[in-house]
Amino acid sequence: MLSHHGTSSPYAAISRAIKEQSIQRRVHQPLYLRTPSRTRSSSCSLVWLVVVLFVASLFTTSEAAHGDLRDRRRRPPFPTIPVITDNVAPTPKGHSLLLVDTRPPPYVPPLMPPTNDGYSSRIRSAPSIKRADDGFQIPRPFDSSLSNNFTDNCDNFFQRMLSSETVTTCHPFSMLLQTSNGFFEASKSFVRITQTLEATCAANMSQCVGGMNALARELTTNSACGVDYNNNNAQAVQAYNALIAYEPLYRASCLRDDDGNFCYANAVTNTTSQGSDANPYYMPLGMKLVSGRPTCNSCLQKTMAIFSTFAGNTSQPISQTYPAGAQQIVVYCGQNFVNVTAAPLKGSASATSAAFTPTLTLLLMFFLYIFQ
Structure with a gap:
């Protein structure tokens, strides 16, 4: 009977045969193909690790994309604009990318007033009485100092004449034309001369003619300016001619053109x-x-x-x-x-x-x- 170590069983013989064949194949195999068993298992593990990481990266990228899309759906595309208190009408609810101001643009005054051909200083777009200065006063005849070369009677007559109701209410154009410094200044402005003419033409011509003729007759008497008039005193002669010429100059100065403007205002400007x-x-x-x-x-x-x-x-x-x-x-x-x-x-x-x-x-x- 063979001992346990000295006797060979059929299984032991087969195991030895397999090992010998493996040794022979390894001896005849090239060196670059000889890979230890541990190295092969490591390579397989590395390959599986790469595959797992690649799949995981794809999954992570997909989740990130879906998450970003969900976040963008939840938040507005632009930062919220702060509300500014103004008189602009409130905007409707909801998000809008464009805010439109529907208010009319502010008025910008023109740099220069419009001018008309022919009479650049005239203002014909509105009645002149409304465009004149509020403080403007109707000119008065003989508004400068009277001459000292007067007789006492004539000086007294001039004082009475200039303060009479006939002169103060009729605003005689005939007397203003040659003796009024205020009328001369008003003639430089189409607005002011028009306002003056509106006052002179508003008088009752028939009543004023009678009053002017009465003053002219009184002027030539010796108790008034008869002596001064006969001596050709300049202011006495001017006053007399203006008094008797009231009617023709009233009619002429109150003429208007086709546009409704006074002919004299057109002429003097x-x-x-x-x-x-x-x-x-x-x-x-x-x-x-x-x-x-x-x-x-x-x-x-x-x-x-x-x-x-x-x-x-x-x-x-x-x-x-x-x-x-x-x-x-x-x-x-x-x-x-x-x-x-x-x-x-x-x-x-x-x-x-x-x-x-x-x-x-x-x-x-x-x-x-x-x-x-």
């Missing part, structure tokens, strides 16, 4: 004519027309037509100045623009017939008496 348009208005005061080219418009034509009707009255100063002035205007405006000769006075024919009536009556009575 027209700087392009260099004063020629305003010169005809001085003819009723006994002043000759100054040479110059006037504007040949409807205002000048109507003004000269008014003067023509008064030029036939020898008691009016314009009877001495109209013929030469009309001839001068004809040179620039044409032969048919104005009447060169004075128009006949209204009622002159009937006055002539009435003058001869008493003479004819006396002759008829004389013949009837003889042949009775």
